[in-house]
Amino acid sequence: MRTFVRLLLVVLMLTACGKKGPLIYPDMLLPAPPTAVTVRQVGQAMKISFVLNRKDRSGRDLKNLDGVTIFKRTTIAGQAPGCNACSEDFVLFRKLYLEPAPLESGVQRFxxxxxxxxxxxxxxxxxxYTVKPFTKDAVDGQASAPVTTAMVAPPPAPELKAVPDPVEIQLLFSSVPPGQGTFVGYNLYRAPKGDHLPYVALNREPISGKSFTDSGLDRKLSYVYVVRSVVRMPGGQLVESELSNEVVTRLTDE
Known part of the structure; x- marks a missing residue:
């Protein structure tokens, strides 16, 4: 009888231990870094983008993410490249809180x-640039791997024309050859009149042709369009030109 009781206790202890799951080290409970961190030159500025990560480093859901801190390193022309693993080379660029919405001016969220x-x-x-998340308890997570690009003279801005009709708007592009690099196409940006232009292009991939037809529009709204040329530089990076002229138009009456 005693042997049976002892075996039962052992089974119960093993079962209870199994319910606890694997041991998770404290550093694995920190917020995981943002994903898809990129930087691209657009005109005379750098556009930084990233996707928020709602997981901790162990892959579990993170419910108290409060924001991100973005750090920046500048390497002056002629200097040796910096050390990507040396955090002291980076300085604070921006600190963004996710709440309350909307985000501060100059930051867009999709x-x-x-x-x-x-x-x-x-x-x-x-x-x-590198991006580090933090929680509502002011606990810093893991920083993303740095992304780097060099600032070059931007390609010349293209010209834009619009030809509206009752069901769609045709956008026509023209540009001069870039001074350096290879022309790839155009990125088109659209916003309802009165709204801020988005940082995300209307097209998923650069438009290789000289026109684009925009449909499915609201007849009650006027729209603002601008376009940028996209050029692949000798170093391999994609660079967008300055903005074209702004065109405001709407669907015509039938």
Whole structure:
């Protein structure tokens, strides 16, 4: 009888231990870094984008994410590249809180993706950015791997024309060849009149042709359109030109 009781106790202890799950080290409970961190030159600015990560480092849901801190490193033209693993080389660029909405001026959010511009840049210098999340308890998470690009003279701005009809609007592009690099296409941006232009292009991939037809529009609204040329530089990075002229138009009456 005693042997049976002892075996039963052992089984109960093993079962209870199994319910606790695997041991998770404290550093794995920290917020995981944002994903899809990118930087691209747009005109005379750098556009930084990233996707918020709602997980901790162990992959479990994170419910108290409060915001992110963005750090920046500037490498002056002619200097040796910095150390990506050396956090002391980076300085505070922006600290963003997710609440209350909307986010502060100059920051745009599309679902889980955040975008912002850095205009404090200079042609010839190289810029690196890393993004670190923090919780409502002021606990810092893991920083993202740095992303880096060099500032170059932007391609010339293209010209834009619009031809509306009762059901769609045709946008026509023209541009001069870039001084350096290879022309890739155009990125088109649209917003209802009175709204801020988005940092995300209307097209998913650069438009290789000289026109684009926009449909499914609201007949009651006027729309603002601008376009940028997209050029692949000799170093491989994609660069967008300055904004074209702004066109305001709407669907015509039938």
């Amino acid at each position: 679902g889980g993706m955040l975008l912002l511009l850095d205009s404090d840049v200079r042609i010839g210098d190289q810029y690196s």
